[in-house]
Amino acid sequence: MTGASGTVLLSQCSHKTLSRSQTFPQNYISQDGLLSVDMVAQETPMQLGRNRLKQWGYNGQIPGPRLEAKPGDTIKINFQNQLPQTSNLHYHGLHIPPTGTADNVFVAVPPGEQFSYEFTLPKKHPSGTFWYHPHYHGQVAEQVFKGLAGLLIVRGELDEIPEIQAASEQFLVFQDFTANPNPNLSRGAIMLGREGELVTVNGKLKPEFSIPTQGLVRLHLLNASISRFYRLSLDEHPFYLIATDGGAISEPVELTELLLAPGERVQVLIQGDRPPSQYQLLSLPYDRGTMGMMGHMGLSSSSNPTQAIATFNYTEPVAPTPLPKTLIPITPLPEPQTLRQFTLNHGMNPGMGMVFLINNQAFNHQRIDVKAKLNQIEDWEIINLGGMDHPFHIHVNAFQIISRNQTPEPLLAWKDVVNVRRGETVRLRIQYQDFIGKTVYHCHILDHEDRGMMGILEIA
Ligand SMILES: [Cu+2]
Numbered sequence: 001m002t003g004a005s006g007t008v009l010l011s012q013c014s015h016k017t018l019s020r021s022q023t024f025p026q027n028y029i030s031q032d033g034l035l036s037v038d039m040v041a042q043e044t045p046m047q048l049g050r051n052r053l054k055q056w057g058y059n060g061q062i063p064g065p066r067l068e069a070k071p072g073d074t075i076k077i078n079f080q081n082q083l084p085q086t087s088n089l090h091y092h093g094l095h096i097p098p099t100g101t102a103d104n105v106f107v108a109v110p111p112g113e114q115f116s117y118e119f120t121l122p123k124k125h126p127s128g129t130f131w132y133h134p135h136y137h138g139q140v141a142e143q144v145f146k147g148l149a150g151l152l153i154v155r156g157e158l159d160e161i162p163e164i165q166a167a168s169e170q171f172l173v174f175q176d177f178t179a180n181p182n183p184n185l186s187r188g189a190i191m192l193g194r195e196g197e198l199v200t201v202n203g204k205l206k207p208e209f210s211i212p213t214q215g216l217v218r219l220h221l222l223n224a225s226i227s228r229f230y231r232l233s234l235d236e237h238p239f240y241l242i243a244t245d246g247g248a249i250s251e252p253v254e255l256t257e258l259l260l261a262p263g264e265r266v267q268v269l270i271q272g273d274r275p276p277s278q279y280q281l282l283s284l285p286y287d288r289g290t291m292g293m294m295g296h297m298g299l300s301s302s303s304n305p306t307q308a309i310a311t312f313n314y315t316e317p318v319a320p321t322p323l324p325k326t327l328i329p330i331t332p333l334p335e336p337q338t339l340r341q342f343t344l345n346h347g348m349n350p351g352m353g354m355v356f357l358i359n360n361q362a363f364n365h366q367r368i369d370v371k372a373k374l375n376q377i378e379d380w381e382i383i384n385l386g387g388m389d390h391p392f393h394i395h396v397n398a399f400q401i402i403s404r405n406q407t408p409e410p411l412l413a414w415k416d417v418v419n420v421r422r423g424e425t426v427r428l429r430i431q432y433q434d435f436i437g438k439t440v441y442h443c444h445i446l447d448h449e450d451r452g453m454m455g456i457l458e459i460a
Pocket residue numbers: 389390391443444445448449453
């Protein structure tokens with residue numbers, strides 16, 4: 001096992017910011033081509049302001065430990081389930097087999113049992129911001145809402161760009177929790193997708209980050225919430241987008257705000273070129289729709305007010321660092337051989353209540369919804385007929401967005417989640433590379449996924 005434990009760091013370091021924290025997180029970095037980690041899913045207490053929460057974490061941490069590896073590395077995770085319900089692990093965004101001991105969401109690890117995950121990252125795996133979380137159908141939302149999620153960083157070509165190496169690096173994991181011991185599990189709340197009133201960054205309320213004066217900061221941002229969207233802006237600072245879900249883009253893109261749907265990640269640069277001061281990272285309102293009639297009963301997601309969720313403080317000046325001019329080139333996928341269509345909707349199912357549907361069907365373990373050939377290039381048209389946004393996620397292979405409502409997508413980028421707004425049709429292009437087997441695609445509002453909005457894709 002690699003990585004220093006919090007106790008060791010605390011005893012060796014008298015730095016103020018460390019000694020203040022009793023829960024300095026453990027992170028694990030691969031060495032000599034191997035990352036080997038014990039990962040225990042267990043009850044984990046959490047103090048948020050005045051609220052003492054009984055959450056679930058990995059190795060007693062919320063979010064879980066950050067894992068870092070390189071293309072070609074082998075990753076071994078000895079997963080132990082100490083939760084009162086069945087769980088497993090999904091490696092969101094990694095291009096690895098969907099079978100065996102790799103990204104196999106059909107694995108079930110009952111309470112008290114363990115499972116040894118082991119896989120090797122392809123040598124050409126892109127560098128990027130990936131993550132892990134439970135994916136046991138029916139209980140995914142509950143487990144992720146309790147805190148189970150962590151970053152998995154693949155180092156590589158983007159990390160070698162000199163301006164990016166010169167930047168100071170920070171990781172921000174967004175999760176929302178509820179202090180209500182009996183959360184409102186009304187049908188309406190679950191149908192819309194549960195949101196907690198406590199918005200955390202790295203498991204803390206409004207933590208502080210630093211920006212070196214004149215310098216560059218590189219942020220990895222992950223939306224690990226089950227339903228909440230984060231529309232973000234930083235006071236007086238634009239974001240320079242450098243990477244999306246699947247890795248780097250070809251050159252930085254300036255943005256005044258960012259929308260992160262559940263499951264999405266970005267990397268951005270921030271320039272420390274404003275008057276040294278304190279700046280707020282704001283979560284702005286975003287309307288992700290309503291459940292038809294229930295919108296009139298107050299079940300709308302648009303009521304979230306603007307709130308500051310983190311603070312950025314300017315620190316000592318450093319040598320001015322310019323923005324990189326170019327990043328990593330992206331080749332557009334060639335024309336597709338097949339077009340598939342997927343409608344997203346919800347409906348009543350006798351005995352089950354409200355269910356969420358893809359092509360009018362709720363998820364069924366026994367049914368293969370899409371049979372595809374290895375190396376085939378396909379366009380998927382995702383048509384949202386419902387009243388809510390649905391962030392659509394495909395496992396194992398990243399895709400490129402071609403158009404939204406026939407309008408060509410301006411940014412060429414690798415994605416594995418795309419938010420399909422209500423009434424919108426998104427066309428994406430995917431190539432099934434390297435791995436065969438059964439995997440899934442689903443809505444990343446995890447309450448929707450658990451209630452049927454998932455299908456099985458078999459690559460042969
Ligand atoms: Cu959804």
